[in-house]
Amino acid sequence: MEIVYPRACGVDVHKSFIVAVICISESIKPKYIKKRFSTFNNQLIQFREWLIENNCQNVCMESTGKYYIPVYNALESHISNVVVANPKWVKAIKGEKDDNKDAKWIADLFKFGIVRSSYIPEKDIRILREFTRYQYKLVNIRSSEKNRFQNALTTGNCKLDLVFTDVFGKSASSIVDTILSDEPYTSEDILSKVHGRCKSSTEDILSAVEGTDLNHFQKERSKIVQKHIEYVDSLLDEVQHHIDMMVLAYEDYIQLLMAIPGISRKSAIIIISELGIDVSQWSNARKLAAWAGLAPGRNESAGKKKSVKISKVVSTLNHALFRLHMLLSRIRHAATMQKNLTEFPSVAARSVPS
Template identity: 55%
Template structure:
């Protein structure tokens, strides 16, 4: 096979240390190997970087193990070409692997050009991605709390969600607050009716019937207050994250222009455009075609055929943050 990299390095990175193997191909068929172990502290990573430069090694391949590769990538990317590989492309044979052998195996595969590199955007895009993904997690957490709040109402024999369209609207919130303040299980129909707004006034009888005879203990009321307070806290966090994201977009002309361009697509709003930019960046030269981009985003079926039989070709889990956008 043709040698793609005359001098390269395979790295097996862990939480507290990394094992590196420099593979050099000179005149002979068999390459030469230099192995060394470093810790993942910054000073040690810089020593690793200098060791690579001293050996004229400017191409490094690492397995994307959790987030452990990120500190190494941050300190190497300015002077060294770092390829981050999906573990499935560099998986060693079971029963014959250890940290040293793994780094050698990665180096051998990389030397022959058999390792596909993962797309790693520039640092500005990576930071923006951290914020958009964090926002995604916050929204998911708030949705879970909303479901928990609705379940608490159902358990307490409150069927208000069967009458109103939004259980977290102004009228519904006022009615629930009234129920939480009550010491017993009796309700004042006139008080309930006074809290109804707009079109909900026409459903006065149904609203009263949905909360009549509710069963809510003090412990259940306290739990609902905790859930409500947590939802309010998460909402405030989301607003803070939104402000920071907006500042990052508006302060970067490339981001702002790309977002405005994406917003010209029917159905794509600003939030969705920002999410798309945070995931794929603004440099489309990383993808040779639109097909490659769709494949990277996990939107195209795979190819799995053996002995004339086609097996499951469903789309992958890739692009879990990009698909909802």
């Protein structure tokens, strides 16, 4: 095999230390230089200077959790070619594993150029990605708390969810606050909280509230959940404010993505935070879809196709694009049905149940 990088460094990354091995293949027999560094920032700077002293501008490390990020930050903009590889591409042979051998194995593989690089966007995009992923987590937390609050009402024989579309709407929230208060209330107090445009009948609302059985401690627990929901809402507002400030430089790209049917502003920001603004990392759309976890892999041996799973490595992008996929599928289905109704009205009429 042809040696692509005559000087290549393999790095075995751990939480508290790294082991680096520089492979110099400028003669028939390769030469190896090994050194160990701590993951403290001053030691990582020494690691960077050690690479520069040995004229090594090609570094490869495996993406070990979050431990590789400080190393990558120290090398970024100082070392020209830093590759972060999926562990499956640099996995060592069993029985031949230790820190020094792992780093040497990575260097040996990397010098031939056979190690695929993971996509690492520029720093501004990485920071935006941290915010959008945190926003996604906060939304999930809020949904869990809302479900917990709804369950508390259900176990207390409060059936407001049967008469209101949204238990956290204006009318339902006012009624729930009245129920959770320690003050006695009447039917008139409940009905006074209902908004004038509410479509539910007064009889159904009173029936849903009648018989509510929540003791003092159940009410206090529900109030705690309410406070947590309000706190998460405030955090989401703060996170959204920072996201809006960070995406000012990408407004043109956001508007371009929003021109696609089904892409909202929030979805456009998520796509940019995960993919960046330069998609040249992927040679075609199919590879990008596979990287995003929206396409199954290829697993074939001896002419037999084996089962494959869809990757879940980028959950936020996966959900955003999956929603778009479902929307476009509905649009295509509706267009097909409309075409059938136009071209074959008699057949379509017979297929519609009476």
